[in-house]
Amino acid sequence: xxxxxxxxxxxxxxxxxxxxxxxxxxxxxxxxxxxxxxxxxxxxxxxxxxxxxxxxxxxxxxxxxxxxxxxxxxxxxxxxxxxxxxxxxxxxxxxxxxxxxxxxxxxxxxxxxxxxxxxxxxxxxxxxxxxxxxxxxxxxxxxxxxxxxxxxxxxxxxxxxxxxxxxxxxxxxxxxxxxxxxxxxxxxxxxxxxxxxxxxxxxxxxxxxxxxxxxxxxxxxxxxxxxxxxxxxxxxxxxxxxxxxxxxxxxxxxxxxxxxxxxxxxxxxxxxxxxxxxxxxxxxxxxxxxxxxxxxxxxxxxxxxxxxxxxxxxxxxxxxxxxxxxxxxxxxxxxxxxxxxxxxxxxxxxxxxxxxxxxxxxxxxxxxxxxxxxxxxxxxxxxxxxxxxxxxxxxxxxxxxxxxx
Numbered sequence: 001x002x003x004x005x006x007x008x009x010x011x012x013x014x015x016x017x018x019x020x021x022x023x024x025x026x027x028x029x030x031x032x033x034x035x036x037x038x039x040x041x042x043x044x045x046x047x048x049x050x051x052x053x054x055x056x057x058x059x060x061x062x063x064x065x066x067x068x069x070x071x072x073x074x075x076x077x078x079x080x081x082x083x084x085x086x087x088x089x090x091x092x093x094x095x096x097x098x099x100x101x102x103x104x105x106x107x108x109x110x111x112x113x114x115x116x117x118x119x120x121x122x123x124x125x126x127x128x129x130x131x132x133x134x135x136x137x138x139x140x141x142x143x144x145x146x147x148x149x150x151x152x153x154x155x156x157x158x159x160x161x162x163x164x165x166x167x168x169x170x171x172x173x174x175x176x177x178x179x180x181x182x183x184x185x186x187x188x189x190x191x192x193x194x195x196x197x198x199x200x201x202x203x204x205x206x207x208x209x210x211x212x213x214x215x216x217x218x219x220x221x222x223x224x225x226x227x228x229x230x231x232x233x234x235x236x237x238x239x240x241x242x243x244x245x246x247x248x249x250x251x252x253x254x255x256x257x258x259x260x261x262x263x264x265x266x267x268x269x270x271x272x273x274x275x276x277x278x279x280x281x282x283x284x285x286x287x288x289x290x291x292x293x294x295x296x297x298x299x300x301x302x303x304x305x306x307x308x309x310x311x312x313x314x315x316x317x318x319x320x321x322x323x324x325x326x327x328x329x330x331x332x333x334x335x336x337x338x339x340x341x342x343x344x345x346x347x348x349x350x351x352x353x354x355x356x357x358x359x360x361x362x363x364x365x366x367x368x369x370x371x372x373x374x375x376x377x378x379x380x381x382x383x384x385x386x387x388x389x390x391x392x393x394x395x396x397x398x399x400x401x402x403x404x405x
Contacts, residue, residue, distance in 0.1 A: 001108065003067050003101070005029045006058045009370075010047040011313070011346065012381040016140060018132070019336050019343065020388060022047060022381040023313030025370060026054065028100040030067065034107050037370055038100030039315035041284035042092030043387035047380075050093075057093045067101035070290050074098065078263075078287075091262040091287045098288030099319040099366065106365035113319075113366060114326040117293055124357040125324045127335040128162035128205060129155060131194075142167070145190045149197035156202050159356030162230060162332060163198070165190060166207035168220070174394035176213040176236050179220060187220055191227040203230035206253075210237035210260075211395075214246040221251035231256035231278050231307075241273035248275055256280050259309035263287050267295045271302045278331060280309040283323055284316035296327045305331035311388075314343045314351060318361070318368040321351070325360040333358055346374050 007027040013019055024040040024047060042050055061076045077094045078084060106113045114120050132140055133147035141147055145167070152163045167190040168183060179187075187206075194204055206229045212220065217235035224232065232253040236243045238260045248255045256278035261267055262285055270276050279299050283292045296306050306329060308320040317339070324330045335353065336343055344350035348369040352359040361367025 001034075001066055001068070001104075002031045002064050003028050003062050003104075004031050004064065006055070006063075008051050008054050009375050009379050010051070010381045011375055012378045012383065013313075014342055014378070018341065020312055021383060021385050022387060023315075023346075024050060024054075024096065025313065025315055025375065026096045026100055027370070028062075028067070028097070028104060030104060034104050036067070036100035036103030036107070036365065037315050037368070038096035038098070038103065039284045039313050039319070040092050040096030041282055041312045041316055041387075042089055044089050044092075046384070046386060053089065054093050054096075057090070058097060062097055062101075067104045070098060070101060070288070073101070074287065074291065086261075086263040086266050088262050088285070091291075092285050095284045095286065095288045095291075098290065099283065099315070102289050102319070102322075103365040110364050112325075112360065112362060112364060113289065113322040114360060117289065117322070118326040120325050120360070121328050122325050122330055122360075124354075124359060125321060125330070126161060126332045127353065127356060127358050128164055128203075128332055129160055129335050129337055130207075131155070131163055131165045132337070145186070145193040148190055149193040152194045152202065153197050156198050158338065159354070160202060161356050162203040162205055163194070164205035164207050164233075164334075165194065166209060166233075168208045168211050170391050170395055171209055171211065172391040172393065172395050175211045175390075176216070177211065177395045178213060178216045179211075184220055184223060188223045191224050191229065195227045205229065205231055205233065205256075207233040208235050210234045212236055214243050217247045218250045221247065221253055225252055229253050233257065233280070234259070241269050241275045244270070244275035245273040248277075254278055256307060259285075259311075261286070264291060264294045264298060268298055271298060271304060277302075277304045279304060279306045280334075281306060282309040282312070282316070283319045284312055289319055289323055292323050293327070296323070296329060300329045305329045307331045308333055310334040310336065314339065314347050314368060315366065315370070317343070317351060318366040321358055321360050322366060324358075346371055346378075
């Protein structure tokens with residue numbers, strides 16, 4: 001069996017762009033007619049650049065090669081250009097091509113991918129969602145703690161046993177910074193209101209996305225401990241494990257991190273430093289399914305757990321579900337709501353979600369198929385914004401203060 005062709009589809013996500021501005025889907029085809037789909041979570045460069053990069057990697061390392069040879073693909077791409085080091089863009093591309101190979105492998109074997117990566121361990125996958133509160137005008141409003149509490153209650157009624165929110169803002173290219181007193185108060189108020197609203201029916205997942213320096217993160221963590229969150233997410237920017245370990249050593253709240261990391265090497269440094277006990281690897285960025293499985297295995301040695309990150313499309317989600325189903329130290333999977341809306345529309349059959357849990361597909365491969373009519377209706381992406389963006393200016397205390405009325 002050989003891979004003989006590649007299609008790349010840059011799908012524009014319609015407003016309100018839940019899951020990012022666009023999704024990068026790849027489709028591989030073999031000489032025996034089997035097709036496999038994958039998703040690249042590569043936010044560093046615009047899709048106009050990424051399509052050329054994807055073509056280059058495919059032509060060098062996968063064209064006319066056997067899709068079963070995952071280790072060969074990974075090592076050659078990882079070593080591309082005499083590098084042999086974690087490269088976010090290369091690993092994003094490899095992740096999408098690799099999961100498409102696994103889709104082909106599973107279809108050829110007539111087995112779900114999880115059965116080929118150790119076999120099913122978890123028949124149901126606990127899931128969580130971000131809170132997406134809406135105000136009286138029907139607009140998303142992330143600044144009102146009362147709306148957040150109401151939204152949390154609604155999600156608990158739907159079946160979720162964990163909800164996530166991030167009131168620390170803003171996301172700036174100049175993070176980490178020291179949070180203002182107003183923002184510290186706001187964060188504590190959010191935690192208090194949501195905890196009062198849901199009681200012990202749901203875990204609170206406090207996101208921060210690397211917005212703080214260690215001293216600020218420690219100050220905030222001390223305020224939040226009384227509300228017993230399940231985790232304190234990425235309290236400082238990625239890349240300095242020792243700084244994150246400082247925070248972990250000063251709080252009883254478990255530290256979760258890893259959505260911006262790639263490969264087993266970066267995650268090992270995180271674990272070795274004692275910086276995090278919950279790893280949020282993204283299968284579409286970390287280096288693919290086999291690499292994600294290796295990260296999970298290293299975490300198992302440290303008695304750490306995985307909570308796969310997912311803020312992209314449903315193909316990456318399907319791969320993440322395959323990983324979670326066969327991983328003994330799985331904790332919880334990020335969901336985009338209940339996988340309705342555009343995440344459902346772009347698939348022939350939506351991801352199955354029931355009463356707070358994702359039900360892994362029993363279909364061969366990744367268990368999902370793209371609805372190509374919908375894909376074509378939303379390609380190409382013509383915007384200039386990247387998948388996600390950060391503010392271009394430093395955080396200013398005056399700008400962070402609530403408006404006076």
